[in-house]
Amino acid sequence: MELFEGRPTDCQGRLAKEIRVYDFLDSLGIKYQRIDHEALMTIEACQEVDQLLGAMICKNLFLCNRQETDFYLLLIPGDKKFKTKDLSSQIGSARLSFAKENYMEEFLDITPGSVSILGLMNDKDRKVRLLIDRDVVKEPYIGCHPCINTSSLRISTNDMLEKIIPAMGHELTYVEL
Template sequence: MVDATSAFQDSLPVSSDDLLAQMRAAGVEFELYEHIPLRTVEDAKTVQGGAVPGGPGRIDIKNFYLRDRKKRNHLVVLEQDREVDLKALGAQMGVAGLSFGSADRLMEFLGVRPGAVSPLAMVNGAGTGVQLWMDAAVKAADFVHAHPLVNDRTVAIRPGDLESLLAGWGADISWLEP
């Protein structure tokens, strides 16, 4: 069965290895951690402070691929413990009828499988019209932890480097205040 781990990265539009090579070529410094597959925030918390170092200045995120009533695609990146009410989130974003996108659409628009969604999926999403929304808390962190298109790897990347990568891919960030 195909899953979101690096064992199946060659079936993605951009493999995790290719993404990491792009990041290195762009001069982006990052720390790479390999760990058990993480499908949920609860899974991620089992490796935080262990396989994925935690601590002050590091922010762990959760990511949602959503569609609105007008069938527009959104990638929402929030601090992992932030409460989410889709109706209130939609009001903050100025869109109505937010719902979770299907696994097929996730692959079509972001090029990843469920469990591997992250802002780094905008390497694909920028070209397919996905709107990126990020928690303003990301800007204040020293490092952001994100999956590099697979869920058994995590990179720690500086927010400024992440913003530069996203801009290079043509992704515009809309910031969400708490």
């Protein structure tokens, strides 16, 4: 695997949603590094890539309440255990569970295994609330997929917090898990 600067020079064979991510980042003047790899479906499978990227390994969890009316994208360190009760009390939403695949595709234009904070750029109606564990932002870089799990990006945490999230129009709620 090789670390590249910025977007691929040849985008043939790449999905439109991935190209939209590169267009979005480039429009903001964001510098990022990229590794292309085979599809990675789990946090464990991402470890080698994240070591090469030198970035925080994040779990990206797409959650909802029992009524399926409130949706959340939670970023936590990859080695941290997730317990719904710890999060529920902090955000005032009981009975959290993993949201159905169809909501993930409808709101974020992503599929399981490709969940990424960058999917929020597709959430024009702001249906998904962004939650980030405070430990995630202690690291200088965040690793994430460009809405497809065959590439991974390294983005400065400051750029993510100060440029990307505001440009996506999503407010950020910090949590401590």
